[in-house]
Each structure stands twice: as structure tokens, then as C-alpha cells.
Amino acid sequence: MSALLEVKGLSRFYGSLKAVDDITFSLPEGTILGFIGPNGAGKSTTMRIIATLDVPTSGEVLLEGKSLVARPDQARPLLGYMPDRYGTYDDMTVFEFLDFFARAYRLRGNERKARVDSVMDFAGLLPLKDKLTSELSKGMKQRVALGRTLLHDPRLLILDEPADGLDPRARIELRELLRALASQGKAVLISSHILTELSEICDTCAIIEQGHLLATGTVQEVLSRTSNAAAFSEVELTLFAPGGAGLEEIGKKAERLLLEQPLVTNVTVLNHAVRFRLELAAGQTPSSGWVEEASVRVLKVLVNAELPVTSFRTREHDLEDAFMSVTKGRVQ
Amino acid sequence: MTLASATTRQYERLIESVGPIVVKEVRQGLRAKVFAIFFGTLLVVCLSMALVAVAEATDSAGIAHGKEFFGAYLTALGAVTFFVIPFVAFRSMLRELEDETWVLLTLTGLGAVSIVRGKWVSAMSQAMLFGSACAPFVLFCYFLNGIDILQIITGLLLAAGWSAMLTAVGVAVATQAHSKLGRTVAHFVVLGLLGLGTLGGITFCWVLAEEGSRLATNDAFRNFAITIGLFAWGSTWLLLEGASAGLTLPSEPASRRPRIAFTIVGLLALAHGLVLFVIENGRGNDAMGGQVVTSFFFTIAAAFCISENDGWPRQAATGGWLRPGALRSYLLGLGMLFASAALWLFLYARRDGSEKAFRAILAAFAYPALYLSLAVVLGRLTPLQKFGEPVATRVAFLGSVAIGVAASVGLSIAVEGRPDGKLVNALNPIVGLVNFVDRSNDELDAALVLLGCAALLAVFLATLVLVGRDQVRSA
Structure with a gap:
């Protein structure tokens, strides 16, 4: 399977602090990669670089074979980024929020309406479409944020700690949504502290600490390697x-x-x-x-x-x- | 097709044609309680004043009441459009930064320029709503006598320009506040700036009400009003470009548009100064005033220019002089200050001014050059650098000016027993400049040489520092 995302020798230094140091991994389409590491390991920095929000000190990130470091504007339509903060506007309804972002993605007329409806349907938001986002539970806000991420039908999803603070039911529902997205051929890069959750969702995983990539591969590969080494x-x-x-x-x-x-x-x-x-x-x-x-x-x-x-x-x-x-x- | 569906379709078409941010902001703004409260209050105030005006006009027929009511209406309108709306725009932009929603908007491809422009346009749309509610009452002043149509139109146009500039101030200040501390400081800064701006705007409204009849007859007054308008719109453009640069991701080149705006606005300001000088048949000493005003304006703009990050991101390695990097912004700032000094010296030389004016023109160039360069050097020293270079440079600029003033005055009192000693205040950007503008004394020649040497040394050091750091950003 060809890799949709390729990260090659990625480094990001802040002065003497090496937030990310020479990380290399790839992510084929239809695959979910779990990005695992303690706080301050460099997960979010790596994800922000892949989301074109930051620039690497060195290294390259290729999306569909094209450098997103050199041309971030060309990469953005292909990726959807959901930060650890959901970033919703409290005084907008669910529909208004998604409609606004659909406009921002330059979707027009009937195409926009159809896309917003389809995303709300997929994320189970139709019954909540007229509710203010400030009135939603954390799990529902997270669904709205995921819906926003999907509006422009990206090929790569970057989800930073999406399960953080969710109740068990919301987590299970999120897992189902992510599985459905992967089955549609989307590549998903997901970070989380909840490792049991990740092992059930992910096909591959990458363990990062102090900016270094310590292990990478399919979950089974990493497990057998580490259990042999335990x-x-x-x-x-x-x-x-x-x-x-x-x-x-x-x-x-x-x-x-x-x-x-x-x-x-x-x-x-x-x-x-x-x-x-x-x-x-x-x-x-x-x-x-x-x-x-x-x-x-x-x-x-x-x-x-x-x-x-x-x-x-x-x-x-x-x-x-x-x-x-x-x-x-x-x-x- | 029914009328209703045609109207809906036209409405949809209108909504599609304006940017999504404008749609969202207007939607949110009109829904906000603050809009309803202030709109209602403004209408009630205007209506009450109209009733009082009618009562007064009836009681004292033949006496002109137009001036005071014109001033009062503009004051009421100004309180909302000079302060409330810019502050609401500031809060709205600040919330985007707090919730990091601007990042999500940027990823949609909208870009910082669209976000900033959307915030500003929507705030101005609200200001227009307030203005259109108040405009009939302002026009009503015409019938109270003592005020003419030219005054009314000038007043409304200048109020619009002033509101546009203060709204841009609010948006621009918010985009510079990326940390929690920065956001707290930004509140104080914006409240101070909007307070001063509102006070200045309302004061000018009253001047216009009292003296505005001279607009048609007095060239100087008319030119002053035109200058205020041009200053407001020029600053608005600069502030909006500065705000966009403040909201740009590290992966985007942020310098291009602000530098172009600074160059065009700067050249237009100089051209305007030249035109005024010619049509008012300015004297050599007027060139001194022109230089002080334009160099002050350029210094403020240059203080933001020099606080750009060093070097350029990998993906923005081309672009010549428009390529990112503090070096080119610093040189642009110096270049604009130099152009200003050159123009006013040229005009001074053609109209035989005093030696005092000659020294003041040079000093008004040397002081900004000295303190901007000092800020560049100091801002790149640890521990200031820890605050982040743009902030560190601005802190260094304000700090060095404050220290320059305080130390010179202190030394002057200690040495000469008075605060305005000429030579010891040579490096004092306030008292020193006042000395150059106000006094004629041989001692000031030595002060100018001292100031010139200090400025040259500082420019040399700053250029050296910036050239050494002008490379691909590696961190």
C-alpha cells in the first residue's frame, strides 16, 4: 500500500530544546496510526508541523508525494486537523458553525448544503443542528469539531487527543466513527494518552519520547517486539x-x-x-x-x-x- | 417566482458574495446583547436631544442652536463608534486567539488577511448601522441654524474615518497578543489607545462644530481636516496589514503586504506634505514642523517593522526586498525616515529657513534612527530575547526611549541644575528634540554632532547584528 503521508527526518528545535528530533514514519491511506508519548514528548509539535501550522527546523513531510513544508497552501485542502481544544463558537448553533466553516472551505450553494447535511448525518448531529454549541456536552462538541474537520472531505485526518475528557460511551462512539472513516480510505493520525483505547482503534502506532521515535510499526509488531524485550x-x-x-x-x-x-x-x-x-x-x-x-x-x-x-x-x-x-x- | 423566494435568492446571493467571516461576524454581532443595548441607547439619546432641540428652538426663535446639537450628536455617535465598536472588534479578535479558532480558519485557506479584513468590515458594518441611525438627527441640526451642509458631511466622513482607524487599532492590538500575559497587557493598551482616540475624536467634533464654518474659507483649517482624514485612512490600512502579519502562521511569509503598505502610505504622506507645503507657500521653518510630524508617524510604523523575526522561513527564500526578515524591514524603516528628512531638507533649502530648523530636521531623523537601532540590538540580547523577538524589540524600544529621557534629564539636573540642558540632553529624544526645535544656540551644534555620531554607531551595530542573523530560520 502506498504511503499517503511520509515524514522524513523531521526535527523541530526551539533554541537548545529539541522538541522533535529526526522522526521518520509513514502512513498509508485507510490506516489509523496512534501517536503515543508522555506529555512534552513532541506529539503535538509533530502534528502541528504536519498540519502546516508550524515549520520544521529540518526534515521533510510529504503528502501524496508533495512537500507540505514547501507548499503548505497546496496541502491544506487534503488534510483535516482537530486540535486538543475543540474551538467552537459558543453563540452559534451546530448548523451555523458547520455552515460557516463550509463557506470558509469555499463550498457554495447546494453543494455546501449537501455536504453539511452529510457530515451532520455521519457524526450523528442532525438532532442537534439548532442547538447552540455552548449547550452541548463535551462528547457532542467533539463530534461537532470532528464534523468540521470532515467538511472538505480531507484524505488525512490529524486528531490531537480527541478522546481526552470524554466519557466511555463517547469514546466508544468516537472509535466507531474513526473506524468508519478509515474504511472510507482516509488516513488517520491520532494521539492519545488512553492507550487501551488506541490499541483497539489503531492499525499502526508510533511511540515517541523526548522528541525521539522509539518504536514504530503495526500494533502487533510493536507488541511482539516489546513483549520479547520485557x-x-x-x-x-x-x-x-x-x-x-x-x-x-x-x-x-x-x-x-x-x-x-x-x-x-x-x-x-x-x-x-x-x-x-x-x-x-x-x-x-x-x-x-x-x-x-x-x-x-x-x-x-x-x-x-x-x-x-x-x-x-x-x-x-x-x-x-x-x-x-x-x-x-x-x-x- | 414569488416575491418572497426572489428576495430570499437575492439575499443568498448577497451572502455568498461577501466573505464568510463577514457573514459570521455580522450574524454574531447583531445577535449580541451589546449591540441591542447600545443601538437602543443611542436612539433614545438622539431622540431626547431632538426633543430638547425642538423645545429650545421654539422658545428662542431666531437663535442658532445647530452648533451645540451638532457637537452633541457627534459625541453620542463617537462614543459608540470610536470606543464601543472598536473594543467589541478587539474582544472578538482576542477570542479567536484565546480559543485558537483563527488557526482552524487559516487551515480552511481563508488566510490572515481575510480573517482580519472580515473582522474589520463587520465592525464597520455595525458602525454604519449606528451612523445611519444617527445621521438623520445630525442632518436635523442644519434646520437649527448655525451649521452648514459642508460641516455635516465633513463631520460624518471624518467620524467614519476615525472609527475605521480605531477599529483597526482594536483588531491590530488583539493580533499581537499571543500569550496570556500579552492578552492582559493588550486590554490595558487598547483601553488606553481607544480612550485617547475617543477623546481626540470627540474634541475634534466640537472644534468642527464651533469652527467648521471656516472650512469653506480657511485653507489651513480645510487642509487640516483633509490631513486628519488621510491620516485616519492611511493608518487604517497600515494597522490592518500589521494585524494580518501578526496573525500569520510561521509557515507563511508575513512581511510582503505590510512593507508594501508602509512604502505606499509613507510616500503618499510625503507627497501630501509636499503638496501642502507648496499650496500654503510654506517657509523654511514650516519644513521643520513637517519633518517632526512625518518622522513621528514613520517612527511608530518602523517600530513595528523592526520587531519582525530574523531571517526567513525555508519556503519563503525568494522575493528580494519583500522577503521576510527583520534586516529588510529595519532598512525600509530607516529608508522612509531618510526620505522624509531628505524631502523636508530640500524644501527647507529652497525657502531659506533658520539654522534652528536645519538642526531640528536632522535631529528628527537622528533620534528615531538611534532608538530604533538600539532596540534592534538590545532586543536580541538575552534575557530579553526570551520574551520572543518581536515583543523583546518593542520592549527594548520603549525601554531605551524611557531610559534615554530619564537619564538625560537626571544628568542635566545634576550637572546644570535644570532639566533642559542642551548638551547633556543631546541623546534625549523628547527634551533634546524640543531644544532643537525651540532654541538657537551654538551649543546645539555640538549636541547635533554628538547625536549624529551616536545614531551612526547604533545604525552600524544594528545592521551588523541583523546581517549576521539574516538566514533561513532554523528555530
Whole structure:
């Protein structure tokens, strides 16, 4: 799939502060890329440069193969930018607000009316069209802002923290809207602090810290890379005791056996469930498959000791683990 | 086609033809409570005054009441169009910056010029509504005697120009306030400027009411009124271009239009000065007054020019003298000041003025050159630079002028026992200039040499600093 957006060696310095330092990634059409990083990592700066609101110190950003640094005016019709602040006019109704921006995008007459109606329909704003934007909830304001972003039918959407401050329902609805947009062939660049949310929405992700890009690729690629590189893994097993008889004793035996095993730490027994952590000693380098090897060994010990184990599973790494694994929590 | 649908279609066509910002602003403005309150109040005030005027005219038939009511109507109109509407325009633009909606508008392709022009046009549309509500009452003054049609038309035209300029002031000040602190300061600045502007405007309205009958007979008074009008419209253009530059994204070249506006307005101001000098048969000493006034005007404009960022963005590497960068703006400012000095010196030389006038013309060029250059150098030193270069340069300009005045006066009192010593005030841009304008003394020759040397050194240093920084912006 050809890349709609290509970011090559992008840097932005403010005096001695390197807000963004040599970032490279690409985004094919129909793909959602999650831009992940702690506060001050350089996410918003990168997004503002891609949205043509700022200029890079060095590097290049290509949209459909054309430099948006050299010709920002040519790139703007192709991109839609939604900043972390929704930027609505309080004394305008939803329809007036969208109609105003449609005029600003030089949509005329019936074409404008049709476009505003279609955007309101897509974003579920039709029932609210005559409501003042100041009377809307945060989730609805965010929909209005998304609607504004879509008015000129851009090919690339840049959404800076769109899920910030939304309730769970609004988040789920946003996720559905973004999925629908990607299925229409639009490329979406989205930043968020809510990593579980991003892992469900995004096809690819880029982790950034202190202006450096630490990991990039599909969510699965980043997860497998970081889970292989992780120095610990959480494990949970379930024990069986008919009618609960002797459960306490079985639990104590499991705890004792587990603590005798190398790499096992943090054992907690809670009724039927026993949780523990497989963790490499400080300084040990994780090798590929070490978690699986250690799990097999532990399980074998438990089975040989005739403990009634009915389930044994390591918790899968998610984007949050990947993020914690590659970042060090430093903020500039 | 019914009349209603034809009207709707015409209305739609009209709406399509004006910019979206104008439509939005007018829509928001007319809906705002402040419009209804002030429109209603103005009508009530005008109506009440009309009733009083009718009562007075009935009681004292034959006595002219036109002047006082003409002044009173213009005062009422001026209070709204010189202060309220410009302040509302200021707040409206400031809200765009606070909510960062201007960024979203820029991305639509509208551009800073359209945004600023839209704000200004919509504010002026509202001013026209107020004006059209008040105009019949102003015309009514004609029937109260003592006022002629020329005065009424001049008054309304000048009020429109003054309102246009003060509205542009409001919009321009708002676009310079990109930080929270900046926005707080902007409120004080705009309230001060609009307060002074309103006071000046209303005072002139009363002068026009009392002395306006001389418009037809007195050339000097008529020329003064024309100059006020040209100043208002020229400044409006400059302010709007300055406002657009203040609202431009880093990815856009912002210098082109303000520089063109400054050059054209500056040259027109000089041409106007030349015409006035010729038709009024000016003397050598009049050239001194002309130079002081034009160089003051150019200094204010140049203070904004020199506060441009250094260098140019990568995508704006062409454009010759119109290419972004403080160096070219600084040289343009100096060039306009030089052109002014050259013109007035030329006129002075043709009409045999005094030595005093000669010195004052040169001093009125040297002071701005000195302090603008100092601001360029100081504004680029840390920690001032931390405030951001445009702000730092303006702070440095005001600061250096204030220090120049205070230190010279202090030194003069300490050394000579009086505040207006000639040599020690050589670098004082206020007392020094007053000395050059007011006095004839050999000591002032030495003061002029000292001032000239200081200005030359400052210009050299500023040029050196700016040339070193005139490259592609890397940060």
C-alpha cells in the first residue's frame, strides 16, 4: 500500500530544546496510526508541523508525494486537523458553525448544503443542528469539531487527543466513527494518552519520547517486539478443590512451591486463583521466548506435585506495557 | 417566482458574495446583547436631544442652536463608534486567539488577511448601522441654524474615518497578543489607545462644530481636516496589514503586504506634505514642523517593522526586498525616515529657513534612527530575547526611549541644575528634540554632532547584528 503521508527526518528545535528530533514514519491511506508519548514528548509539535501550522527546523513531510513544508497552501485542502481544544463558537448553533466553516472551505450553494447535511448525518448531529454549541456536552462538541474537520472531505485526518475528557460511551462512539472513516480510505493520525483505547482503534502506532521515535510499526509488531524485550510477565493460574474443601491448604502448597522456583516473585493467593510474576534478575537480558520456557518449567513442577491446576495463563502484553517498556517517563 | 423566494435568492446571493467571516461576524454581532443595548441607547439619546432641540428652538426663535446639537450628536455617535465598536472588534479578535479558532480558519485557506479584513468590515458594518441611525438627527441640526451642509458631511466622513482607524487599532492590538500575559497587557493598551482616540475624536467634533464654518474659507483649517482624514485612512490600512502579519502562521511569509503598505502610505504622506507645503507657500521653518510630524508617524510604523523575526522561513527564500526578515524591514524603516528628512531638507533649502530648523530636521531623523537601532540590538540580547523577538524589540524600544529621557534629564539636573540642558540632553529624544526645535544656540551644534555620531554607531551595530542573523530560520 502506498504511503499517503511520509515524514522524513523531521526535527523541530526551539533554541537548545529539541522538541522533535529526526522522526521518520509513514502512513498509508485507510490506516489509523496512534501517536503515543508522555506529555512534552513532541506529539503535538509533530502534528502541528504536519498540519502546516508550524515549520520544521529540518526534515521533510510529504503528502501524496508533495512537500507540505514547501507548499503548505497546496496541502491544506487534503488534510483535516482537530486540535486538543475543540474551538467552537459558543453563540452559534451546530448548523451555523458547520455552515460557516463550509463557506470558509469555499463550498457554495447546494453543494455546501449537501455536504453539511452529510457530515451532520455521519457524526450523528442532525438532532442537534439548532442547538447552540455552548449547550452541548463535551462528547457532542467533539463530534461537532470532528464534523468540521470532515467538511472538505480531507484524505488525512490529524486528531490531537480527541478522546481526552470524554466519557466511555463517547469514546466508544468516537472509535466507531474513526473506524468508519478509515474504511472510507482516509488516513488517520491520532494521539492519545488512553492507550487501551488506541490499541483497539489503531492499525499502526508510533511511540515517541523526548522528541525521539522509539518504536514504530503495526500494533502487533510493536507488541511482539516489546513483549520479547520485557523483563517480566504476569501469570495467573486457577486451582480446583471439590466443594472448596482443602482449598487453603492447596493454595499454601502452591505458594511454597512457586516461591522455590527461580524467576518467580510476587506470589498472591486469592481463593481459587494464584497470581505471580516471572521476572528476570537485574542485569539479565531477555531472550526470545524466555517467558514461555519459564512457564513450562513452573507448570511442570506444579503438575508433578499433583496440584489440581485447571488453568494457567500469562497475561498478554498490551500497548500500555509496550509503552512502559520503551519509554522511561522522561519529560523535557 | 414569488416575491418572497426572489428576495430570499437575492439575499443568498448577497451572502455568498461577501466573505464568510463577514457573514459570521455580522450574524454574531447583531445577535449580541451589546449591540441591542447600545443601538437602543443611542436612539433614545438622539431622540431626547431632538426633543430638547425642538423645545429650545421654539422658545428662542431666531437663535442658532445647530452648533451645540451638532457637537452633541457627534459625541453620542463617537462614543459608540470610536470606543464601543472598536473594543467589541478587539474582544472578538482576542477570542479567536484565546480559543485558537483563527488557526482552524487559516487551515480552511481563508488566510490572515481575510480573517482580519472580515473582522474589520463587520465592525464597520455595525458602525454604519449606528451612523445611519444617527445621521438623520445630525442632518436635523442644519434646520437649527448655525451649521452648514459642508460641516455635516465633513463631520460624518471624518467620524467614519476615525472609527475605521480605531477599529483597526482594536483588531491590530488583539493580533499581537499571543500569550496570556500579552492578552492582559493588550486590554490595558487598547483601553488606553481607544480612550485617547475617543477623546481626540470627540474634541475634534466640537472644534468642527464651533469652527467648521471656516472650512469653506480657511485653507489651513480645510487642509487640516483633509490631513486628519488621510491620516485616519492611511493608518487604517497600515494597522490592518500589521494585524494580518501578526496573525500569520510561521509557515507563511508575513512581511510582503505590510512593507508594501508602509512604502505606499509613507510616500503618499510625503507627497501630501509636499503638496501642502507648496499650496500654503510654506517657509523654511514650516519644513521643520513637517519633518517632526512625518518622522513621528514613520517612527511608530518602523517600530513595528523592526520587531519582525530574523531571517526567513525555508519556503519563503525568494522575493528580494519583500522577503521576510527583520534586516529588510529595519532598512525600509530607516529608508522612509531618510526620505522624509531628505524631502523636508530640500524644501527647507529652497525657502531659506533658520539654522534652528536645519538642526531640528536632522535631529528628527537622528533620534528615531538611534532608538530604533538600539532596540534592534538590545532586543536580541538575552534575557530579553526570551520574551520572543518581536515583543523583546518593542520592549527594548520603549525601554531605551524611557531610559534615554530619564537619564538625560537626571544628568542635566545634576550637572546644570535644570532639566533642559542642551548638551547633556543631546541623546534625549523628547527634551533634546524640543531644544532643537525651540532654541538657537551654538551649543546645539555640538549636541547635533554628538547625536549624529551616536545614531551612526547604533545604525552600524544594528545592521551588523541583523546581517549576521539574516538566514533561513532554523528555530
